[in-house]
Amino acid sequence: MSEIILEAKAINKSFHDPVTIPILKDITFSVNKGEFVSVIGKSGCGKSTLLYILSTMDTDYEGELYIDRQLMNHLKEGELARIRNEKIGFVFQFHYLLNEFNVLRNVMLPGIKLGKYAAKEVEHRAMEKLKILGIDDQALKLPNQLSGGQKQRVAIARALINDPHIIMGDEPTGNLDKKNSETVFDIFQQLTKEFNQTLLIVTHDNEFASRTQRIIEMQDGRILKQ
Amino acid sequence: MNSKLIFEIAKSLLLARWKQSMVAAVGVTFSIAMFITLLGFMTGLNDMLDGLILNRTPHVRLFNEVKPNPEQPTALVKGLGYVFIQSIKPTGNGQNVDNVSAILQALRKDNRVLGVSPKVTAQVFYNVGNIDITGVINGVDVEAEQKLFHFSDYVTKGNPTDLKNVPNSIILGKAAAEKMMASIGDVIQVTTSRGDRQPLKVVGLFQSGLQDLDKVQSFASLATTQKLLGKPASYITDINIKSVDILSAPAMANEYRKLFATDAEDIQTANSQFETGSSVRSVISYAVGITLLIVAGFGIYNILNMMIYEKMDSIAILKATGFSGSDVKNIFITIALTIGFFGGLFGLIFGLLLSNIVDNIPFNTAGLPTIKTFPVNYSLKFYVIGMVFSLITTYLAGMFPARKASKIDPVIIIRGK
Numbered sequence: 001m002s003e004i005i006l007e008a009k010a011i012n013k014s015f016h017d018p019v020t021i022p023i024l025k026d027i028t029f030s031v032n033k034g035e036f037v038s039v040i041g042k043s044g045c046g047k048s049t050l051l052y053i054l055s056t057m058d059t060d061y062e063g064e065l066y067i068d069r070q071l072m073n074h075l076k077e078g079e080l081a082r083i084r085n086e087k088i089g090f091v092f093q094f095h096y097l098l099n100e101f102n103v104l105r106n107v108m109l110p111g112i113k114l115g116k117y118a119a120k121e122v123e124h125r126a127m128e129k130l131k132i133l134g135i136d137d138q139a140l141k142l143p144n145q146l147s148g149g150q151k152q153r154v155a156i157a158r159a160l161i162n163d164p165h166i167i168m169g170d171e172p173t174g175n176l177d178k179k180n181s182e183t184v185f186d187i188f189q190q191l192t193k194e195f196n197q198t199l200l201i202v203t204h205d206n207e208f209a210s211r212t213q214r215i216i217e218m219q220d221g222r223i224l225k226q
Numbered sequence: 227m228n229s230k231l232i233f234e235i236a237k238s239l240l241l242a243r244w245k246q247s248m249v250a251a252v253g254v255t256f257s258i259a260m261f262i263t264l265l266g267f268m269t270g271l272n273d274m275l276d277g278l279i280l281n282r283t284p285h286v287r288l289f290n291e292v293k294p295n296p297e298q299p300t301a302l303v304k305g306l307g308y309v310f311i312q313s314i315k316p317t318g319n320g321q322n323v324d325n326v327s328a329i330l331q332a333l334r335k336d337n338r339v340l341g342v343s344p345k346v347t348a349q350v351f352y353n354v355g356n357i358d359i360t361g362v363i364n365g366v367d368v369e370a371e372q373k374l375f376h377f378s379d380y381v382t383k384g385n386p387t388d389l390k391n392v393p394n395s396i397i398l399g400k401a402a403a404e405k406m407m408a409s410i411g412d413v414i415q416v417t418t419s420r421g422d423r424q425p426l427k428v429v430g431l432f433q434s435g436l437q438d439l440d441k442v443q444s445f446a447s448l449a450t451t452q453k454l455l456g457k458p459a460s461y462i463t464d465i466n467i468k469s470v471d472i473l474s475a476p477a478m479a480n481e482y483r484k485l486f487a488t489d490a491e492d493i494q495t496a497n498s499q500f501e502t503g504s505s506v507r508s509v510i511s512y513a514v515g516i517t518l519l520i521v522a523g524f525g526i527y528n529i530l531n532m533m534i535y536e537k538m539d540s541i542a543i544l545k546a547t548g549f550s551g552s553d554v555k556n557i558f559i560t561i562a563l564t565i566g567f568f569g570g571l572f573g574l575i576f577g578l579l580l581s582n583i584v585d586n587i588p589f590n591t592a593g594l595p596t597i598k599t600f601p602v603n604y605s606l607k608f609y610v611i612g613m614v615f616s617l618i619t620t621y622l623a624g625m626f627p628a629r630k631a632s633k634i635d636p637v638i639i640i641r642g643k
């Protein structure tokens with residue numbers, strides 16, 4: 001029995017604007033440690049909505065969510081922020097790097113926020129992550145001096161800085177060309193293989209999905225296959 | 227650790243928008259500088275006007291009012307039926323304070339008392355040709371008067387100590403001297419209320435700043451005045467007391483009234499209208515300062531709102547990567563306080579410079595002999611209040627945008643991309 005990192009039990013969500021429309025219906029699944037899972041489905045089927053719930057940023061839902069076997073419901077805003085900081089890494093379609101800080105500092109920020117290591121140590125770790133992603137030579141540049149693919153790799157490095165239990169991605173290759181998507185996929189692959197990193201990636205790219213260990217397919221707010 | 231990080235992020239956001247931040251800070255600087263200058267000037271003015279009256283007014287004055295005896299003869303013989311009273315005449319020595327030496331001794335031992343100055347007032351006529359002008363000669367202890375009531379500040383010509391050294395000398399009010407065409411060295415004639423005539427040598431001129439006073443008042447030594455009145459050296463009409471703490475004057479007056487069986491008047495009762503004037507001026511200064519600060523506060527409010535609007539993405543990712551709402555709030559409050567702190571600091575410096583400029587503007591009026599430039603008060607209190615005010619207003623101005631930032635839902639921002 002491998003260790004369960006993330007577990008969703010009967011998650012339901014509706015938007016009430018202007019009429020109540022159910023978006024997610026009875027979502028139940030779990031992700032084990034070291035798994036590379038992709039989530040696919042038609043546009044508008046609720047993939048992003050689900051990911052925001054799983055990432056604890058959206059708390060307006062019914063059902064139960066466990067991260068690292070801890071129930072997330074009813075936790076306070078500050079406690080959830082702490083869990084995101086410590087246990088979850090994010091990669092979005094857009095990189096969301098802070099333009100005021102250089103690459104290295106961007107990667108370091110969540111690490112310093114966590115406060116587990118001294119600043120010097122965090123910097124050292126950030127350099128290591130950048131090295132894994134092959135962009136350690138860009139460390140002192142500002143984000144707007146990088147290419148799109150490089151920025152996305154910095155965002156991945158930032159997601160890795162606190163050695164999260166799980167990395168969640170919402171179409172992380174959505175903005176990238178074929179070659180850069182390939183690079184990012186290879187990096188994810190490397191992370192699971194070498195570091196036993198758990199990944200949950202929403203994607204539109206069926207080829208991308210087919211190469212992951214496990215595919216969760218969604219349709220109209222339900223899980224079709226997993 | 228956390229606060230250092232928050233400070234770092236705040237700093238980078240501030241520097242990314244340093245021009246706007248600067249404009250906001252200049253707003254604070256301007257209002258604090260104005261606040262400091264205005265308050266310093268107004269208080270300087272207050273001090274000056276207070277000095278005009280209050281410095282020269284004893285905190286407690288002991289005297290004997292001429293008034294009817296509270297124990298009237300009829301009351302003494304209550305219950306005897308009809309009473310006929312004949313030929314009752316006033317006795318006693320009028321305005322003289324009884325037991326002066328004992329009172330002075332007791333007062334000098336009292337450690338609430340800074341000093342005492344006995345005084346004799348004499349109603350006189352200044353004789354100018356065959357016209358008599360009414361006047362009052364204050365017989366004073368020159369040294370005590372000098373020490374306690376800044377006597378020499380108001381003697382514009384001549385030396386006040388001459389009063390003591392030159393027998394039968396007088397310092398005339400400037401306006402009175404002009405009427406008599408008397409100058410230093412001249413001898414004038416005065417007539418006392420009992421009809422005695424006495425020549426007095428003018429050794430100085432006195433200018434109080436209150437024209438009406440200067441027409442009437444003049445000063446002589448205690449001995450000269452007592453002689454003028456034909457009274458012994460124990461004859462004293464007023465004992466002027468300066469207390470260590472002016473606020474304790476009413477209590478002291480009450481106490482002395484009972485203890486010495488004289489009349490006693492405290493400065494607060496005698497000059498209550500001056501307090502009102504002072505406080506009105508202070509209120510105006512504070513009101514102007516606070517109004518300016520509120521305007522500056524809106525500047526800060528604007529810049530923060532703009533920053534938050536521009537940095538939605540950054541706020542969203544900070545929240546997604548583990549910064550809590552209160553962290554985000556602290557970042558923006560730090561920005562506001564930084565603007566307030568530096569704006570306020572420069573405001574204090576400019577306020578000091580501006581006060582100094584005002585302080586050097588010549589200001590000559592005939593009525594105020596000791597004042598040569600505009601009066602300015604440099605009390606540290608204003609600078610502390612100015613700094614506290616600038617921090618409070620910027621905090622309040624920053625609070626609303628910061629609260630808004632802390633409530634930004636990252637999901638909405640990220641979904642919008």
Ligand SMILES: Nc1ncnc2c1ncn2[C@@H]1O[C@H](COP(=O)(O)OP(=O)(O)OP(=O)(O)O)[C@@H](O)[C@H]1O
Binds near residue numbers: 023043044045047050
């Ligand atoms: N704030 C909202 N209010 C109302 N409806 C919403 C809101 N946000 C999303 N929806 C609806 O919820 C549904 C699911 O949206 P979601 O973004 O999860 O889809 P998705 O599967 O991620 O699509 P895509 O592949 O295009 O990103 C859509 O039909 C969308 O219109």
Ligand SMILES: [Mg+2]
Binds near residue numbers: 170
């Ligand atoms: Mg989506």
